[in-house]
Amino acid sequence: MNIITSNEGKFKEYKKIFPEARMHNVGYHEIQADTLEEVVEQALITLKEHAPLIIDDSGLFIDEYDGFPGVYSAYVMHTLGCKGILKLMKDADNRNSRFECVIGYMDSTGNIELFKGITDGIITKEIRGTGGFGYDPIFIPVNHEKTFAQITTEEKNKISHRGKAMKALLIDREITR
Numbered sequence: 001m002n003i004i005t006s007n008e009g010k011f012k013e014y015k016k017i018f019p020e021a022r023m024h025n026v027g028y029h030e031i032q033a034d035t036l037e038e039v040v041e042q043a044l045i046t047l048k049e050h051a052p053l054i055i056d057d058s059g060l061f062i063d064e065y066d067g068f069p070g071v072y073s074a075y076v077m078h079t080l081g082c083k084g085i086l087k088l089m090k091d092a093d094n095r096n097s098r099f100e101c102v103i104g105y106m107d108s109t110g111n112i113e114l115f116k117g118i119t120d121g122i123i124t125k126e127i128r129g130t131g132g133f134g135y136d137p138i139f140i141p142v143n144h145e146k147t148f149a150q151i152t153t154e155e156k157n158k159i160s161h162r163g164k165a166m167k168a169l170l171i172d173r174e175i176t177r
């Protein structure tokens with residue numbers, strides 16, 4: 001199975017579930033769209049020669065900002081980073097947010113399927129932890145005390161948006177939250 005990504009952090013999470021996975025850094029164009037699903041569907045079409053494959057588009061959706069950064073999460077990570085988000089939310093009372101992950105799977109015949117996982121949580125008031133990647137140091141999943149950056153990859157996979165999307169792909173095809 002080819003995992004098409006340039007993100008080492010994501011690949012590490014896939015590798016725990018798909019030990020035979022190969023990281024394939026071919027780069028593809030992400031269209032600007034309103035949903036992760038649209039981004040994934042459009043990208044898959046351009047990657048047919050690499051099938052069977054998985055691509056993954058994810059984002060952090062913050063309630064206080066009606067879901068922003070959402071599909072713009074990569075750009076906001078690049079420009080503001082975790083520190084910028086904390087600064088923006090300095091006085092925000094509503095710190096509810098969620099991570100969403102959409103996995104696009106294309107089999108060797110070119111059939112496409114999408115799988116989604118969602119994990120609700122809150123944005124911390126400070127950076128916590130050094131593990132993981134991206135927004136992990138500022139996100140605590142509901143009913144937990146540690147951020148994604150303070151737990152192991154195995155623990156993150158059990159509760160994360162990506163872990164849920166992988167489970168849907170492998171087992172029950174249910175969208176879980």
Ligand code: IMP
Pocket residue numbers: 007056057058059060073074075077078099132133134135136148160162
């Ligand atoms: P993309 O799916 O690679 O476009 O990711 C969008 C942005 O969200 C990037 O800046 C990632 O670092 C971040 N991101 C995606 N998944 C996660 C995650 O599981 N934890 C923390 N940040 C993530």
